[in-house]
Amino acid sequence: MTTAPNRPHHVVIVGAGFGGLEAAFGLAGAPVKITLVDRRNHHLFQPLLYQVATASLATSEIAWPIRYLLRDRPDVTTLFANVSGIDAAAKRVLVDDGDALPYDTLVLATGARHAYFGHDEWEPFAPGLKTLEDATTLRRRILVAFERAERETDPARRAALLTFVIIGAGPTGVELAGTIADLAKDTLPKDFRNIDTSKARVVLIEAGPRVLAGFPDDLSAYAQKSLEGLGVEVVLGKPVTECSIDGVVYGGNRLEARTIIWAAGVRASRAAEWLGAPADRAYRVQVNPDLTVPGHPDIFAVGDTATISDTSGNPVPGIAPAAKQQGRYVAALIKARLNGGTLPPFRYKHAGSLAQIGKRKAVIDFGWLKLRGTIAWWIWGIAHIYFLIGLRHRLSVAMSWLWIHARNQRAARLITQGSSKVTG
Amino acid sequence: MTTAPNRPHHVVIVGAGFGGLEAAFGLAGAPVKITLVDRRNHHLFQPLLYQVATASLATSEIAWPIRYLLRDRPDVTTLFANVSGIDAAAKRVLVDDGDALPYDTLVLATGARHAYFGHDEWEPFAPGLKTLEDATTLRRRILVAFERAERETDPARRAALLTFVIIGAGPTGVELAGTIADLAKDTLPKDFRNIDTSKARVVLIEAGPRVLAGFPDDLSAYAQKSLEGLGVEVVLGKPVTECSIDGVVYGGNRLEARTIIWAAGVRASRAAEWLGAPADRAYRVQVNPDLTVPGHPDIFAVGDTATISDTSGNPVPGIAPAAKQQGRYVAALIKARLNGGTLPPFRYKHAGSLAQIGKRKAVIDFGWLKLRGTIAWWIWGIAHIYFLIGLRHRLSVAMSWLWIHARNQRAARLITQGSSKVTG
Numbered sequence: 118m119t120t121a122p123n124r125p126h127h128v129v130i131v132g133a134g135f136g137g138l139e140a141a142f143g144l145a146g147a148p149v150k151i152t153l154v155d156r157r158n159h160h161l162f163q164p165l166l167y168q169v170a171t172a173s174l175a176t177s178e179i180a181w182p183i184r185y186l187l188r189d190r191p192d193v194t195t196l197f198a199n200v201s202g203i204d205a206a207a208k209r210v211l212v213d214d215g216d217a218l219p220y221d222t223l224v225l226a227t228g229a230r231h232a233y234f235g236h237d238e239w240e241p242f243a244p245g246l247k248t249l250e251d252a253t254t255l256r257r258r259i260l261v262a263f264e265r266a267e268r269e270t271d272p273a274r275r276a277a278l279l280t281f282v283i284i285g286a287g288p289t290g291v292e293l294a295g296t297i298a299d300l301a302k303d304t305l306p307k308d309f310r311n312i313d314t315s316k317a318r319v320v321l322i323e324a325g326p327r328v329l330a331g332f333p334d335d336l337s338a339y340a341q342k343s344l345e346g347l348g349v350e351v352v353l354g355k356p357v358t359e360c361s362i363d364g365v366v367y368g369g370n371r372l373e374a375r376t377i378i379w380a381a382g383v384r385a386s387r388a389a390e391w392l393g394a395p396a397d398r399a400y401r402v403q404v405n406p407d408l409t410v411p412g413h414p415d416i417f418a419v420g421d422t423a424t425i426s427d428t429s430g431n432p433v434p435g436i437a438p439a440a441k442q443q444g445r446y447v448a449a450l451i452k453a454r455l456n457g458g459t460l461p462p463f464r465y466k467h468a469g470s471l472a473q474i475g476k477r478k479a480v481i482d483f484g485w486l487k488l489r490g491t492i493a494w495w496i497w498g499i500a501h502i503y504f505l506i507g508l509r510h511r512l513s514v515a516m517s518w519l520w521i522h523a524r525n526q527r528a529a530r531l532i533t534q535g536s537s538k539v540t541g
Numbered sequence: 542m543t544t545a546p547n548r549p550h551h552v553v554i555v556g557a558g559f560g561g562l563e564a565a566f567g568l569a570g571a572p573v574k575i576t577l578v579d580r581r582n583h584h585l586f587q588p589l590l591y592q593v594a595t596a597s598l599a600t601s602e603i604a605w606p607i608r609y610l611l612r613d614r615p616d617v618t619t620l621f622a623n624v625s626g627i628d629a630a631a632k633r634v635l636v637d638d639g640d641a642l643p644y645d646t647l648v649l650a651t652g653a654r655h656a657y658f659g660h661d662e663w664e665p666f667a668p669g670l671k672t673l674e675d676a677t678t679l680r681r682r683i684l685v686a687f688e689r690a691e692r693e694t695d696p697a698r699r700a701a702l703l704t705f706v707i708i709g710a711g712p713t714g715v716e717l718a719g720t721i722a723d724l725a726k727d728t729l730p731k732d733f734r735n736i737d738t739s740k741a742r743v744v745l746i747e748a749g750p751r752v753l754a755g756f757p758d759d760l761s762a763y764a765q766k767s768l769e770g771l772g773v774e775v776v777l778g779k780p781v782t783e784c785s786i787d788g789v790v791y792g793g794n795r796l797e798a799r800t801i802i803w804a805a806g807v808r809a810s811r812a813a814e815w816l817g818a819p820a821d822r823a824y825r826v827q828v829n830p831d832l833t834v835p836g837h838p839d840i841f842a843v844g845d846t847a848t849i850s851d852t853s854g855n856p857v858p859g860i861a862p863a864a865k866q867q868g869r870y871v872a873a874l875i876k877a878r879l880n881g882g883t884l885p886p887f888r889y890k891h892a893g894s895l896a897q898i899g900k901r902k903a904v905i906d907f908g909w910l911k912l913r914g915t916i917a918w919w920i921w922g923i924a925h926i927y928f929l930i931g932l933r934h935r936l937s938v939a940m941s942w943l944w945i946h947a948r949n950q951r952a953a954r955l956i957t958q959g960s961s962k963v964t965g
Binding site for chain 2: 157158159175176177178180182184185187188189191194195196197198216249250253260261264267268307308309310311509510512513516520524526528529530531532533
């Protein structure tokens with residue numbers, strides 16, 4: 118392990134998501150200097166992002182200033198900047214304003230964006246959900262659709278405004294569909310005069326044969342039944358072949374809808390491209406068993422930026438606990454290397470899979486135990502509150518959920534960003 | 542009072558701020574049909590807007606969906622639309638999509654925007670504070686200034702980034718200056734590595750001879766001393782003669798500053814122009830003693846849209862309690878007219894003036910009692926929590942304030958809107 122002479126070993130971490138932040142936390146006390154670079158000033162709790170999109174939570178309830186999280190770590194410098202590339206030969210991270218940041222060890226934790234698999238032209242009609250801005254944009258689209266329906270007199274146009282299509286029935290798609298159904302059926306009905314919001318159609322379209330494909334068959338079946346109980350129309354085995362301003366086409370059927378949400382796939386950030394590293398079709402770096410990038414023993418990739426298999430040969434899932442485990446592993450390996458040692462390969466431990474279905478149910482697969490219904494919902498809720506950082510956020514989210522359950526009141530029903538334009 | 546035959550008397554209220562909302566509340570039970578039009582979907586608690594701009598409160602803590610506030614009032618239809626004019630001859634409100642809304646009685650409560658008194662070209666450099674978007678834009682500018690200073694190596698440019706100028710020392714200017722000083726001196730210092738945020742300059746510039754001109758002399762003097770105690774530089778008697786990307790010029794002095802905030806004046810919305818009504822220099826309609834627009838007995842103007850004198854000949858101030866009293870009066874007068882009666886002229890009752898100075902002090906002028914310091918701050922805080930609508934918002938704001946006081950932690954330090962561009 119090389120370090121330039123006369124200065125401490127410099128670890129640069131790009132991205133302050135779950136993986137990058139955990140790597141910084143794990144390096145506490147190590148004889149290193151750390152620079153954490155992110156193009157946003159906040160760490161985002163992505164598992165609850167769909168609740169911002171559906172007006173259940175406020176943006177500040179699931180985001181923390183990165184600097185604040187590391188205020189007691191003088192060894193960490195946080196840099197609010199956009200990385201534009203890596204000069205691996207010179208061991209420098211290139212920043213968009215022309216700066217170059219020398220590193221001894223580099224950790225790439227740059228995450229993923231949603232991907233349209235060759236149909237990028239669908240993005241304006243079917244936005245995805247990865248950032249706070251994505252969430253407030255979706256929230257605006259959903260709320261504006263109801264507002265415009267209230268003023269629309271043409272029955273066909275009104276029906277299209279009250280049709281919400283979610284493409285992709287993984288956890289995000291299922292959670293969005295359930296929560297939009299709750300919003301339309303529980304929260305909004307008394308607020309409108311000309312439309313019956315409870316008649317809004319929520320259509321969940323999945324190309325594969327079942328919802329929540331990562332879960333056991335019986336939990337998938339339960340999730341589907343529960344969604345249908347909430348009024349969600351579940352369409353399986355039909356890939357979407359067209360998205361436009363008018364709606365979607367799937368399996369030869371045309372559905373008029375003014376709100377379409379993309380939850381069907383992601384692609385990693387440009388880290389593999391920066392390095393010319395081997396990548397899978399979602400552009401994730403195919404990392405070595407110790408999470409280094411092939412050919413670059415001093416560069417690690419973690420979380421959604423990387424792909425690796427677990428001990429049974431299945432790919433490690435792109436979820437927060439996996440990214441955190443990888444961040445912790447990388448921190449431990451850097452510390453071991455500085456002492457002249459090494460570590461056995463990374464091993465992923467799957468704690469469980471969770472998904473919320475509407476506001477009172479969930480499914481949980483712990484492997485050794487499968488749970489569903491209200492009990493699963495309680496565990497889901499407590500687990501998510503536990504994983505939030507700090508008492509302030511925990512109290513705030515708990516209070517927001519209490520109000521949703523007790524009063525059907527969603528505090529964050531704000532149309533912002535371009536709200537002066539009514540047509541949204 | 543005329544009503545078209547065969548349908549209930551139709552009251553159209555334009556604007557769901559304090560005045561418009563109070564008029565709608567006051568008409569409960571009256572034999573009327575009400576349409577409340579706003580181009581935003583939320584009612585905003587403007588007295589605390591500066592706390593959103595300074596990352597102390599989240600947007601959803603001071604805003605409520607208008608529909609939600611009127612969900613139990615089937616007599617009220619809320620319309621999310623932009624009013625473009627009034628056809629007083631045909632008694633119709635014109636909406637931007639070409640719709641026209643017939644009214645029997647019209648209440649104009651369209652509020653005000655900040656005004657630059659002939660220097661509209663200053664707006665890009667010195668934004669004001671009237672909407673949630675204004676507040677998140679200001680929040681972004683303030684937080685990005687610190688971020689850019691952290692990366693800036695040129696001393697002069699860094700100093701300009703760490704200089705915050707507030708123009709206008711009324712309550713909003715005083716509150717902004719004190720809170721930015723707190724932010725720089727209490728909340729941020731431990732978060733940065735290259736800059737000492739506590740050395741940031743906060744400069745409050747006022748053309749008049751004292752801060753808080755609407756308050757008694759001794760409270761003005763106390764407010765100035767308190768601000769100076771927080772490190773705010775107070776400049777009096779010097780009008781600003783130039784705002785640009787580089788800073789401001791006042792009284793012949795040039796001050797390099799990258800963040801300038803305009804708190805020096807407002808102008809009313811275009812209501813007077815729509816009607817060709819007599820207006821003052823801030824475009825407020827000079828209403829009759831019963832708040833009707835001269836020449837239009839069936840059109841009322843209230844709040845920041847109107848100007849009227851109190852019993853001592855002083856203009857009624859443009860504050861929330863005044864707008865609410867006017868909204869209530871108009872509702873009562875409409876009800877009286879429907880019964881064939883009328884009411885004596887509107888009389889403004891001034892309950893008091895309040896301003897917060899930094900996070901632990903305030904000044905209050907009740908007329909019969911003047912308060913300052915910590916005791917005034919407690920009354921200020923309790924009064925503001927009391928005036929928020931609903932337990933949910935009260936608890937949430939109380940909790941945010943508790944965290945600011947106990948932990949110097951401001952929950953809403955989020956750079957959003959264009960956050961991918963670091964240069965903000």
